[in-house]
Amino acid sequence: MIGARKRIGGSGGSDNSWPGFVDALSTLLLVIIFLLSMFVLAQFFLGQALTGREQALAELRGQVAELGNLLKMERQANTSLRDSMAELSASLTAANADRDRLTAELEGTKAALEGSSSRLSELSETYEALEAEAQTLRTQNKISAEALSEEQVISARARAEVARLQRDISALREQLARLETALETSEERDRRNQAVIVDLGRRLNRALASKVEELAGYRSEFFGRLKEVLSTRPEIRIEGDRFVFASELLFASASAELGPEGRAELRKFAETLMAISKEIPPELNWILRIDGHTDNRPISNYQFKNNWELSSARAISVVQFLISAGVPANRLAAAGFGEHQPIDPGEDAFALSRNRRIEMRLTQR
Incomplete structure (x- = not known):
């Protein structure tokens, strides 16, 4: 009787928490292993990305060293x-x-x-x-x-x-x-x-x-080739030592974003520039200056407060496009003149259209 009571008492008062604790510990261990696996994978992919960036950075440093x-x-x-x-x-x-x-x-x-x-x-x-x-x-x-x-x-x-x-x-x-x-x-x-x-x-x-005369010779050849490539557009003309693009060909009104037609013409311009630049000796330190001009009508919108800002932004847009087309950035310069350098003193629509322009000048630093 005593033994039977002990068995009955032992069976009724046993602790069932140990199996549940083991299950929770196993689940926690699996979660930790999963997190460690994800961490290792993330480290691996991050290392691959950093290696690619370091290689690109090394190439850029090499190019900068060559330019230096x-x-x-x-x-x-x-x-x-x-x-x-x-x-x-x-x-x-x-x-x-x-x-x-x-x-x-x-x-x-x-x-x-x-x-x-x-x-x-x-x-x-x-x-x-x-x-x-x-x-x-x-x-x-x-x-x-x-x-x-x-x-x-x-x-x-x-x-x-x-x-x-x-x-x-x-x-x-x-x-x-x-x-x-x-x-x-x-x-x-x-x-x-x-x-x-x-x-x-x-x-x-x-x-x-001698350097000035040599640059003048390359400038004449450069303008001659551009005239052959772009002579079909009346919006593009050569005036003295400048290559002039009408703003309507490149930009919408009161905007500094290049349109499709302007991009196509500027791409031809960049290809011709890159071709002639290969013939210019490296010791001849040339530069292409991009000048933005507007008419004398005031402007004020959420983007530009005045014509100074509009002309500068247009010149910078042209420079950025030429860089994307392969022209070295160290061979380009942008300047904005607003309405203060007109080529036509008239006030009619034709004069205002002539004054809205982008000028490109091949010069020497």
């Missing part, structure tokens, strides 16, 4: 003559300073020589007076031998002083001759440096003129 080397070579070529001129100018300045110093020393030496000559004259007069007085005293024999001896000592001292002054004058004359020689040498070096500077200036001017 080209720019450095251009700057070195352009500044070599300037460095030579700066060095020669510094040498000329130093030579002028030396010449001024030698001139000052020469003036001081001359002043000392004049003082010494004056002192010599005074001592000579004193000596002659003493000699005359001694001769008179000896002739008259009115003074004693001791007084005569003192006069002779004074005379000897005067003669020694005269001899010393004569030596000093000789030394000063030699120093004066050396200073004059050094001054002549400095002036000769100054003349040679000035001649070299003049020659370098002429060479630099000739080099700059």
Whole structure:
């Protein structure tokens, strides 16, 4: 009975929470394993994305390094003559300073020589007076031998002083001759440096003129090719050294967004520009300037407060499209002039249409 009660009591009071705890722990472990798997996968895909970006960044850095080397070579070529001129100018300045110093020393030496000559004259007069007085005293024999001896000592001292002054004058004359020689040498070096500077200036001017003429030749060829490609559109024209696009061909009214027709014409323009740019030597630092112009009618909307902003935004839109078409960004520049550079002073619709334009000018930095 006692044993039966124990079994019955044990069966009725057993704890069933342990299996449930094991199930919860297993579920939690599975969730943790799933989260770790997702984390590893995310890390893997993130590493792949970062590797691709690092490769693209490395390529961009290589291109930037190449452009930096080209720019450095251009700057070195352009500044070599300037460095030579700066060095020669510094040498000329130093030579002028030396010449001024030698001139000052020469003036001081001359002043000392004049003082010494004056002192010599005074001592000579004193000596002659003493000699005359001694001769008179000896002739008259009115003074004693001791007084005569003192006069002779004074005379000897005067003669020694005269001899010393004569030596000093000789030394000063030699120093004066050396200073004059050094001054002549400095002036000769100054003349040679000035001649070299003049020659370098002429060479630099000739080099700059040659670069300008070379760029003018490429500009003429560039405009000639563009005229052949785009001559069928009346909205596109060449005026002097500028290629002019009517704004109506590129943009809608009061807008800076390029339309389909404008994109097509600008794509032809970019292809021609890229073709001719391959023939331009790399040391010729050319740039295509995009100028935006509007008419004189005021504008104010949610995008643009005035014509300045509209003309600048249109020029920037053209630059951005040319960059997307393959033109290097370092060869482009954008500028906005608003209504302040009209080409037609009239106020009719035709004049206003002519003044709304995009101008492109091939120039040199």
